[in-house]
Amino acid sequence: MKITRIDVYHFDLSYVHGVYTMSGGRNVSTLASTLVRVVADDGLEGWGEVCPLGSTYLPAHAGGARAALQLLAPALIGVDPTDLSAVNDAMDAALAGYAYAKSPLDVACWDLTGKAWGVSVATLLGGVRQDRFPLYFAVPLGSPEEMTQYVLARRAQGIHRFQLKVGGDPALDGMRAQQIIAATGPEDLVVADANCGWRLNDALIAARAMEGLPRLYLEQPCPTMEECIEVRKHSTLPMVYDEVVNDVPTLIRAVREGGAGAMNLKVSKVGGLTRAKLMRDLCQELGVQVTIEDTWGGDVVSAASAHLAASTRARSLLTVSFMNDWTREHVAGYQPRSQDGSGSAPTGPGLGIDVDPSRLAAPLFSAGA
Secondary structure, rough: OOOEEEOOOOOOOOOOOOOOOEEHEEEOEEEEEEEEEEEEEEOOEEEEOOOOOOOOOOOHHHHHHHHHHHHHHHHOOOOOOOOHHHHHHHHHHHHHOHHHHHHHHHHHHHHHHHHOOOOOOHHHHHOOOOOOOEOEEEOOOOOOHHHHHHHHHOOOOOOOOEEEEOOOOHHHHHHHHHHHHHHHOOEEEEEEOOOOOOHHHHHHHHHHHOOOOOOOOEEEOOOOHHHHHHHHHOOOOOOOEEEOOOOOHHHHHHOOOOOOEEEEEHHHHHHHHHHHHHHHHHHHHHHHHHEEOEEEOHHHHHHHHHHHOOOHHHEEEEEEEOOOOOOOOOOOOOOOEEEOOEEOOOOEOOOOOOOOOOOOOOOEEEOOO
């Protein structure tokens, strides 16, 4: 089997609750997603998606992904899409770095391989270990009262995993966490995510204010690994690493020096399912839990996350997000779809979803025949 054509598409995604607010005054209402279709010489096709969370969350943006794809896509023409090592070697030979731009091509080849072999991506990733898994919902930064009401509204819908956006005034962030813990119950898990919003002193103040709260995790308090390591030394809160862990060396450092109890495994941040599987497997063996998700995205991103989550040991999985629950627009019939705070992986071959090209405009560009 050989790749004969790759099409690259634009698709806008708007946040289902209006404005998504993070630390540092970062607001999101609409984001540009990029979808790729990889077509093989036998007519089979696979789909992938990348949607950076703006241009100030990580060193990534939609325009950068598309510029990189103009270099990467031609390098894959003629490569066997079922040979994932050859796919990634060809991309790395064509362009150093830009893991996020390589991710949709890698995922599309996993999708295509599953279709060629008649099995799901979860099967390719090691087998389905859990039919259902818990999903979380992010709580935009606001007043303690606004965030508490937001949590209670989502909780009424069956959601019991919450990621609180903090990272502003540390004393106020402590109040946010305290009120939400008081308003929820023993079945709820709460993660206070600063998205790198504090520097060390403020992070220590916030961690002290949150110390002793049950069911609470602290996520990515500071923008550097060094600061996060220092915060962990002064807090007994379970620590989740995210933005500063993007490959195996940074993962090992977070575990050895930073006391990482969990990490956010974003598929596009690490370069696709091939590298995400490697890091997931290492976490499982190291006793580190994973939250499986992506920076943003729609149905295709959610399907990739679902298959990775379904093939993860239950005790190693902290939580998951279906990003298509956060967006109004859908290219695959809003599949996979959450139910009562839980998700599952589609059971069909490949990603198990049917992307509707009629939902997309003409390709931004194509490579190959």
